[in-house]
Amino acid sequence: MKRKSNDLKSRDFGERVRQLRMAALLTQQQVADQTGVSVSYISKVENDRLHFGDYPSEKFIHKLAGELNADEDELLLLADKVPVSIRKRIRQRPELFRKLARSDKKTLDAIESSLDC
Numbered sequence: 001m002k003r004k005s006n007d008l009k010s011r012d013f014g015e016r017v018r019q020l021r022m023a024a025l026l027t028q029q030q031v032a033d034q035t036g037v038s039v040s041y042i043s044k045v046e047n048d049r050l051h052f053g054d055y056p057s058e059k060f061i062h063k064l065a066g067e068l069n070a071d072e073d074e075l076l077l078l079a080d081k082v083p084v085s086i087r088k089r090i091r092q093r094p095e096l097f098r099k100l101a102r103s104d105k106k107t108l109d110a111i112e113s114s115l116d117c
Contacts, residue, residue: 013056013078018046020068034067035060055079 021031021042028046032039037060044050056064056079065072073083082090090097100108 013075014046014048016070016075016078017042017064017068020070021046024068026068031064031067035063058084 021028026034028042029039032042035042041054044054045056050056058076058081061075061079061081062072064070065075073085076083100111103111
């Protein structure tokens with residue numbers, strides 16, 4: 001069965017959660033206890049076994065990032081959620097973000113390198 005792009009995103013999220021948990025030397029049970037969910041939910045997250053409606057909420061991802069000492073924005077993006085700080089910026093300048101979205105790689109690379117100065 002061929003995976004859809006959303007399936008790939010959630011798998012990336014689950015894989016990253018597992019990497020972070022293992023790097024923190026935590027068990028699934030410990031993460032479940034610290035985030036207020038069941039161990040079976042953590043297992044489903046890590047193994048890409050979530051069903052529609054089970055997808056992690058922003059509140060859960062915030063807790064998870066804190067417990068795993070992880071970049072919350074990275075986890076949000078991997079879970080196909082736009083971080084609040086980015087959402088606010090997009091609302092302020094929607095046309096700019098449309099232009100960025102239409103830009104080719106060369107243009108984006110040039111913009112990125114100009115921001116690194």
